[in-house]
Amino acid sequence: MKHFLFISLVFCLFAACKKSDKQPPIDNTVDLDGTIINDSSLTHPENFLLSVANPAPTQQEKSTPVLIAVHGFSATTFEWLEFKNFVKNNGSVLISVVLLGGHGRDYADFKQASWEDWQAPLITEYNALRALGYTNISFVGSSTGCPLILDAIQAQKISSDVLKHLFFIDPIIIPSNKTLSLVSAVGPALGYSETTMEQGENGFWYKYRPYQALEQLNDFTQLMRKKLEDGITLPNNVNLTVYKSVGDGSADPLSAVLLHNGVKLSSNQPILVYMKYSYLHVFTRLLGRKSFTPKDKQNQYDTFNEILAAL
Numbered sequence: 001m002k003h004f005l006f007i008s009l010v011f012c013l014f015a016a017c018k019k020s021d022k023q024p025p026i027d028n029t030v031d032l033d034g035t036i037i038n039d040s041s042l043t044h045p046e047n048f049l050l051s052v053a054n055p056a057p058t059q060q061e062k063s064t065p066v067l068i069a070v071h072g073f074s075a076t077t078f079e080w081l082e083f084k085n086f087v088k089n090n091g092s093v094l095i096s097v098v099l100l101g102g103h104g105r106d107y108a109d110f111k112q113a114s115w116e117d118w119q120a121p122l123i124t125e126y127n128a129l130r131a132l133g134y135t136n137i138s139f140v141g142s143s144t145g146c147p148l149i150l151d152a153i154q155a156q157k158i159s160s161d162v163l164k165h166l167f168f169i170d171p172i173i174i175p176s177n178k179t180l181s182l183v184s185a186v187g188p189a190l191g192y193s194e195t196t197m198e199q200g201e202n203g204f205w206y207k208y209r210p211y212q213a214l215e216q217l218n219d220f221t222q223l224m225r226k227k228l229e230d231g232i233t234l235p236n237n238v239n240l241t242v243y244k245s246v247g248d249g250s251a252d253p254l255s256a257v258l259l260h261n262g263v264k265l266s267s268n269q270p271i272l273v274y275m276k277y278s279y280l281h282v283f284t285r286l287l288g289r290k291s292f293t294p295k296d297k298q299n300q301y302d303t304f305n306e307i308l309a310a311l
Contacts, residue, residue: 024208037203039076039104050096051128062133065311066094072143076104078204098122111210115220119148138165142282146171147224160235168242173255187211200288228262240271247279
């Protein structure tokens with residue numbers, strides 16, 4: 001990201017910030033950005049969305065706790081695969097894994113999508129489950145998925161009558177890379193940034209991030225910082241727990257501070273914030289990473305169990 005913005009700034013100085021039409025060198029056989037690889041939820045939604053998998057729940061199922069998992073910027077449902085399997089093995093909770101709008105498709109779809117487009121599927125799935133009669137629904141989000149959930153609640157885009165818990169993993173309110181704020185000025189010069197991924201992550205994250213998507217991320221995080229400065233009170237009987245990595249390279253740990261200071265329960269009590277000793281972004285996702293420590297594995301296991309215990 002820093003490399004991208006530095007080059008863009010230099011380009012602007014010597015080329016008067018002319019808009020670049022350069023397209024990224026996408027490998028269709030490997031990259032999510034291409035026209036071949038798509039997120040599996042697009043072809044088999046019944047394996048991810050509870051509303052599709054079980055459109056006629058029993059009375060017992062309607063009262064069973066449901067978790068809607070929401071991934072982050074440039075990611076896919078893969079980010080929650082381990083947790084999805086963990087929940088299903090537990091057997092006492094139902095789970096629905098949502099693909100953000102404009103994600104999991106090709107580069108052009110990602111480039112054109114607004115943050116409201118990203119948010120739309122989580123609203124749609126919540127409303128679908130509520131309409132089916134589920135009475136105990138919670139959200140678990142990672143990275144950008146967290147503020148997208150919070151905005152949907154604060155702006156009353158969903159009814160909170162069956163909403164119970166919110167769990168945020170490494171929420172991004174303040175990006176670790178502060179040069180993101182310059183993307184509107186320098187982004188058009190280069191057109192996109194390239195992200196280095198580990199081999200096991202290929203095809204599950206966008207390798208090339210169009211400046212338009214980065215601009216949407218910047219605009220949205222700025223909007224959420226303003227909302228948190230003004231103060232957000234959660235609806236009655238809705239709790240929020242934040243888990244934040246101390247050494248996150250994508251979401252500044254101060255994001256947790258802003259959430260703690262800016263969000264209150266309806267009882268006026270503070271939300272719960274747990275800082276985790278980790279240098280991973282979305283520390284609960286280990287699948288696809290080349291290496292991780294025993295502490296990383298313990299953090300994942302403990303957090304998964306704590307989330308289920310709270311339901």
